[in-house]
Amino acid sequence: MSFLALTLIVISAFMHATWNYLAKRSEGGYAFVWLYMMITLVVFAPFVIGLLIFRNVQIGWLELGFMLGSALIHLAYSLLLQKGYKVGDFSLVYPVCRGTGPLIVTIAAVFIYDEKLTTTGVIGIALITGSIFVITGGMEAIRKANTFIPLLYGMLIGVMIASYTLLDKGAVSVAMMSPLMLIYGSIVAQAIILSLFVFRSFEDVRHEWRHHKKEAIGVGILNQFAYVLVLTAMTFTPVSYVAPVREMSILIGTIMGTRMLSEGFGPRRIVAAGTMVAGVIAVAVQ
Known part of the structure; x- marks a missing residue:
C-alpha cells in the first residue's frame, strides 16, 4: 500500500469515528438521517458543480445503476446504524460492525476482484474474529439479552458495510466513476426515498434540528468527506x-x-480493539 493511500485512509478513520460518536449522541431515526443527508447535499453541491463544469463527467445508465444500488445499501446501513446505537453501547456496536465489514470484504474480494489472500492475511482475519468475540464479552455476554441484540445489529450493519464497499469499489475502479459523483448521486437518491417517510411527520425533523443541530452538521460533513477519501x-x-x-x-x-460516553467495560474493549487493529494491519500488508 502506498503512503498516499495510507494517509488518506488514516485521516478518514479519524473522521469516521468522530461522526459515529456524534450520531450516537443524537436521537437517531429517519429524521436525523434525512437531516444530515440534506446538509451533505448543500455542503458538497459547489464541489459537484465545479466537477461537472471542469471535468468531462459521464453519467449513463451504468453510472445511475451504481448510484441507485449504492443508495439502497447505504440507506439500509444508515437506518440500521441509528437503531443499533439506540439499543446498544457505541463501544460495542461500532467495533463489531466495523470489524465484521472488512472481514467479509477481504474474503469476497478474492472471488469478485481476484485479489490474493496470503498467510499473513489469514492470521489477520483470525485476529479480527477473535477480537470481535472478546469485545462482545464472549459466551457470557452472548447469553445476556441486553448484549445479544446489539451484537446482531452490529453484525448485520457489518454485512451492509461489506456490500456497499464491494459495490462502490466496482464503481470507482471498474466503471471509473468519480468518487464524489458516486457519493453525491447516492445521497440524492437516499434523500428522495427518505422524504417519503419524513414528510409524514416533519415535526421530528424540527425537533432534531433544535436539539441536535451540531451533531447533524458534523455528521453531514464528516460522513461523506471520510468516504470520499476512502473511495x-x-x-x-x-x-x-x-x-x-x-x-x-x-x-x-x-x-x-468508553471515555466520552461513560460506557462500561472500557479496558477490555480497548485491549480487544487494539488486537483488532493488529489484525486489520496484518490483512492490509498481505
Missing part, C-alpha cells in the same frame, strides 16, 4: 487492503465510547 484510495489500491486499514477507526471509536 479515492480505492481507485488505485486493492479493496482488500483499504477495507481493513480504514478500521483503525475501531480503536478511536472504542476509546470515544
Whole structure:
C-alpha cells in the first residue's frame, strides 16, 4: 500500500469515528438521517458543480445503476446504524460492525476482484474474529439479552458495510466513476426515498434540528468527506487492503465510547480493539 493511500485512509478513520460518536449522541431515526443527508447535499453541491463544469463527467445508465444500488445499501446501513446505537453501547456496536465489514470484504474480494489472500492475511482475519468475540464479552455476554441484540445489529450493519464497499469499489475502479459523483448521486437518491417517510411527520425533523443541530452538521460533513477519501484510495489500491486499514477507526471509536460516553467495560474493549487493529494491519500488508 502506498503512503498516499495510507494517509488518506488514516485521516478518514479519524473522521469516521468522530461522526459515529456524534450520531450516537443524537436521537437517531429517519429524521436525523434525512437531516444530515440534506446538509451533505448543500455542503458538497459547489464541489459537484465545479466537477461537472471542469471535468468531462459521464453519467449513463451504468453510472445511475451504481448510484441507485449504492443508495439502497447505504440507506439500509444508515437506518440500521441509528437503531443499533439506540439499543446498544457505541463501544460495542461500532467495533463489531466495523470489524465484521472488512472481514467479509477481504474474503469476497478474492472471488469478485481476484485479489490474493496470503498467510499473513489469514492470521489477520483470525485476529479480527477473535477480537470481535472478546469485545462482545464472549459466551457470557452472548447469553445476556441486553448484549445479544446489539451484537446482531452490529453484525448485520457489518454485512451492509461489506456490500456497499464491494459495490462502490466496482464503481470507482471498474466503471471509473468519480468518487464524489458516486457519493453525491447516492445521497440524492437516499434523500428522495427518505422524504417519503419524513414528510409524514416533519415535526421530528424540527425537533432534531433544535436539539441536535451540531451533531447533524458534523455528521453531514464528516460522513461523506471520510468516504470520499476512502473511495479515492480505492481507485488505485486493492479493496482488500483499504477495507481493513480504514478500521483503525475501531480503536478511536472504542476509546470515544468508553471515555466520552461513560460506557462500561472500557479496558477490555480497548485491549480487544487494539488486537483488532493488529489484525486489520496484518490483512492490509498481505
